[in-house]
Amino acid sequence: MSDLSLMEYExxxxxxxxxxxxxxxxxxLVVFTALVGLxxxxxxxxxxxxxxxxxxxxxxxxxSGALNMWYDSDIDAVMKRTAARPIPSGRIERGEALSLGLALSGFSCAMxxxxxxxxxxGLLAFTIFFYAVIYTMWLKRWTPQNIVIGGAAGAFPPMIGWAAATGGISVESVLMFMLTFMWTPPHFWALALFMNSDYDAAGVPMLTVTHGRRVTRKHILAYTLALAPFALAILLTSIAGPVYAFVAVVMNLLFIKGAVQIYRRSEAQAEADKYAVERKFFRFSLFYLFLHFSALMIDALLRGYDLIGTGVFGGLLGGTF
Amino acid sequence: MAITRDSQMHKRRLSRNIGLGFVLIAFAGMVFGLTIAKVSVLDPARLEAEQAGEAPAMPFETAPLAPQEPAASPEASQ
Incomplete structure (x- = not known):
């Protein structure tokens, strides 16, 4: 055996x-939100x-993650954060990742x-298709709005959980989708503001690079303001309860306050304190989503024990499509 | 460099084989569990019994599916 072939085995x-x-x-995240939906x-x-x-x-x-790594192996090799992944580091062949991704896609949907x-x-199949084809193959390298539309892939799991239990799609499940969908842009753009990412070297258009940090700050505020009505609209459905009402009101006020702070800051101010506000906003965004879905689950459990009624306002919104 | 039993290559392959073994065993267990769950949900006799409150809703618990004879009332026995 030559040294070269031995290295291959290594x-x-x-x-x-x-x-x-x-x-x-x-x-x-997928497991947690799908569980709450169910x-x-x-x-x-x-x-x-x-x-x-x-x-x-x-x-x-x-x-869908394996399919993403198969398609993105060229840019993963360029970026420091992803260079150690199994394909760019040479431990797994691209074809193996493709096979695994396709096999698990078919298996998971059928089962x-x-x-x-x-x-x-069907919703699960569409989610995999959306993430692997629409986001990874098409949007990611084409538009700086990749995060916005691609976020839909991460927002489908609560709808899948809901559909698994009810066999349909309803106002409640669409609102849970919208909650995650509208949350994704401010969450990722806050990260993009303080992460020195090498997306530029990899040719991936990120809003911070293509339109600048000022525009990114405006976008964060705009999406945070647009997110709040969807979070609060869940209060009108049957799945909300007092815990969700408290969480939604408090967390949305704090989230908007953080977005306004980010909007008001200049780059000089951000660099002076090493992006402290942006980092705090990013960490808070994780709590934001986690607490919203946790609150829905707690309300469902309380309702299960007949401790609370249906919805905060008696479930004004609702109905299966 | 000699390939010994303890080389990295062997360790990685062993981890792969053991991992795959566990996945296959888990899959077989899952399909079995799913079958039991489906059968208990789809069993019409059981469903009727559950709706009548004569069988527990939770699976894996045995309960008589046939309607119970009503207990003789004390007045009737006198």
């Missing part, structure tokens, strides 16, 4: 490398079927369809 992938292709950190939905689902459905959603999310219903499976 790059053999371990199990963890294949798991890393599934982007487990992204998966955690728990707050009316009706009961067998606990094992519910667990299996969430697992399918997680595997589907992982599959979700068999376990629950085909509306949920």
């Amino acid at each position: 790059k053999d992938a371990g199990f963890g490398d294949y798991f890393a292709l599934l982007k487990p950190r992204v998966m955690s 728990v707050v939905a009316p009706g009961t689902v067998h606990p094992f079927i519910a667990f299996f459905a969430i697992l399918c959603v997680a595997i589907g999310g992982g599959a 979700l369809g068999l376990a629950t219903n085909w509306v949920a499976a």
